[in-house]
Amino acid sequence: MGPAVDGLRQTIEETLGNGDTRLILNLAEVPMIDSSGIGLVVRFLASTKQRGGNLKLVQPSKFAIQTLRLVGVLNLFEIFDNDDAAIASFT
């Protein structure tokens, strides 16, 4: 919520503005994801896919996975154990 989500939104918007549409989001340091965070990642997943790219998740916590599943969006995302595997999946 709040500044964290706002900061992430701004970063992703700038990245998309630079023409990068293949994004990975490392959630290893994020113990939980709330509805505003879910809304943000879902929105940008759609944005990147519309531009031929994708937004993939790395190391979401067990609770973050549970939360994404609870609201029915977990299966929208590709999830990886580390950044390298996520990056490699784009090739």
Place this chain on the structure above:
Amino acid sequence: MPADLTDNNPGGDLSELLNLTVPADLNSVDTITDAIAANLESLQVPEQKRLEIGLAVQEALVNAVVHGCKGDPSKHVTCRMDVDPSGRILIMVSDPGPGFDVERLPDPKQPERTHHDHGRGVYLIRQLMDDVRFERGGRQIRMWKY
């Protein structure tokens, strides 16, 4: 909800652990969620349950601040936490806002709403807590975790 644990039982079977009224801004949300987390740890609530309660409370508080009070720090949000003798936890969040009709909230799991960037907070609260009641026209939420 157990028949003997009603909101007409103030100070009866319930022990009050927290009762805070704070300005309606997001910093206040952190203040309250930190206090609740500390209480849950003191009660030795298992980690999974602490996470579920913590997230549900955060969602309720953000709703109160953003929708109930329109982010106006001159308005105030109240949060209360109680525990009953068997360890069941009751959390209440209230705001002075206009309220809303919870029955009219769209289902965020409908396929056409999948990529919406909002509208999941109340749904999430209901999934995370065991009993959720909206009172006072939506200006107060009462949530139980058993």
